[in-house]
């Protein structure tokens with residue numbers, strides 16, 4: 001990649017993604033007729049999908065995934081997006097949060113008023129979302145990815161950083177918790193560097209022993225932190241979102257390095 005990437009340049013590069021794409025969160029297109037011979041876990045997943053009203057709703061409203069409704073609820077309740085804002089979406093595949101963001105910030109300029117910019121990144125390849133710089137196949141936690149994102153932003157600070165990143169679940173609750181917390185801290189450190197004062201950070205975790213520490217760490221940098229469990233989060237899930245608002249800004253670089261995240265690693 002060139003070292004001088006503009007928003008437009010990144011977009012045209014990313015439009016060409018047509019390799020294997022992320023589908024784990026994809027909507028079911030057809031009703032499975034015969035579950036015989038399928039693994040028990042697959043049967044459970046399919047049955048749950050069929051009973052899930054958000055899956056149907058996502059299909060009707062053309063969202064790539066039911067997760068859209070979590071962000072829509074957060075937006076409805078807390079009004080975190082405004083037209084004209086710059087937003088980074090970490091762990092964006094297959095792209096339903098990015099779809100919500102593009103509409104909310106007027107990234108396509110369809111409405112009157114200011115036009116925003118959206119950046120979507122995921123370690124899996126995924127189909128570009130119109131109106132967003134879509135970086136598939138890129139591990140957000142790598143310095144290379146974060147440098148590329150920052151270059152693309154050309155020094156413009158962002159208003160909102162989102163992280164819906166989730167590791168592959170091992171099934172062992174503590175391990176999964178530690179892994180998602182590690183991703184959360186990576187997103188938080190990035191947010192501290194790129195956000196403008198007053199900015200917002202939304203991060204997903206699976207609740208566990210390190211959630212409270214994360215909340216406390218966020219409170220050092222944001223005036224308000226709230227725990228949100230949207231209706232679309234499944235009852236059996238330990239998922240929750242930390243909504244951190246009113247970024248205080250960093251006076252010096254030392255402040256960033258003062259973020260002791262070693263306990264999470």
Ligand SMILES: C[S@@+](CC[C@H](N)C(=O)[O-])C[C@H]1O[C@@H](n2cnc3c(N)ncnc32)[C@H](O)[C@@H]1O
Pocket residue numbers: 022025064065067068090091092093094095096097098121122123124138139140141164165166167168183
């Ligand atoms: C729940 S899905 C996100 C769904 C998305 N918000 C949407 O609405 O379409 C979690 C995503 O986090 C991504 N992820 C996990 N670790 C990552 C990493 N290190 N870098 C980038 N993405 C990551 C996964 O590939 C997965 O696509």
